[in-house]
Amino acid sequence: MREDLMLKEICERIWDLARPYLNTRKNDTHTEIAAGLAQQLLAQEGGDEDIVMPAIILHDTGWKKVPEDVQSKAFGPKATLPEWNRVHEVEGARIAGHILRSVNYPNDKILEIQEIIKEHDSRKEPLSLNDSIVKDADKLWRYSQNAFQINAIRFALTADENVERLRRNLEPWFLTKSGKRMAREALEERIQELKETDAAAGLP
Ligand SMILES: [Fe+2]
Ligand SMILES: [Fe+2]
Known part of the structure; x- marks a missing residue:
């Protein structure tokens, strides 16, 4: 079997195992969109699909371990309980290890994926191109219509x-x-949509 087909099949199994952890904080939609953006970044920047795709699918699974009434206070520009943001990173790395071992993913790759997930928000300096792509895909979601x-x-x-x-x-x-380029283009689209909404409402 071709290697890319094998990876596609394994990623589908990883998705199935991740879904029960993603049904909180709208993470299911966030993750689907971020995964699509990661594919686009991989095509343009290079990077290892077998690291980036499992990492982006699993990066926010740890939110499931943060109580829902705490989640909204743990992230964003007005966070009052930012220490809980670290919990979702550390728990996410742990859950990722558990899921990846259960599909017999290679150990060295599991370690790299866990390293990326463990500080995907808190570490600003990237460890590698793979890490940069995961961080960018995660943040590019913020420029989507959904976000x-x-x-x-x-x-x-x-x-x-x-x-x-x-x-x-x-x-x-x-x-x-x-x-950066994809974010700039998406922002232009959001601005255009706002103009169209205003025009439809008869606003100047
Ligand atoms: Fe996150
Ligand atoms: Fe995220």
């Missing part, structure tokens, strides 16, 4: 504040050239 709506409600942002937050973070958030 734009979710985060406006989550963080109580007006449309203008939401746009401003995404624009301000274009430089500091993204580590790859493609990530």
Whole structure:
């Protein structure tokens, strides 16, 4: 069997095992979109699909171990309990190890994936190109239509504040050239959509 087909099959099994951990904090949609973005980044930047794809699928599984009433206070620009953000990273790395061992994933690859997940939010400096792609795919979701709506409600942002937050973070958030370009393009799309909504509502 071709290696890429084998990886596709293993990733489907990883998805199945990850899903019970992703049905919180809208992580199922977030992860699906981020995984698609990771594929696009891999095509443009290189990197190892057999590290990046399991890492992005599993990176937020640890949120399942954070009580739902705490989750909303653990992340974002107005976080009041940011220490819980570390819990989702550490627990995510543990759950990833458990899931990957159960599909007999190679040990050295499990270790690299766990390293990436363990500090995917808290470590700003990337360990490798694989790490950069996972971090960029995770943050690129914030520029999607899905995230734009979710985060406006989550963080109580007006449309203008939401746009401003995404624009301000274009430089500091993204580590790859493609990530930065994709974020800029997605932001332009969000701005265009807002203009169209305003025009439909008869606003100037
Ligand atoms: Fe996360
Ligand atoms: Fe995430």
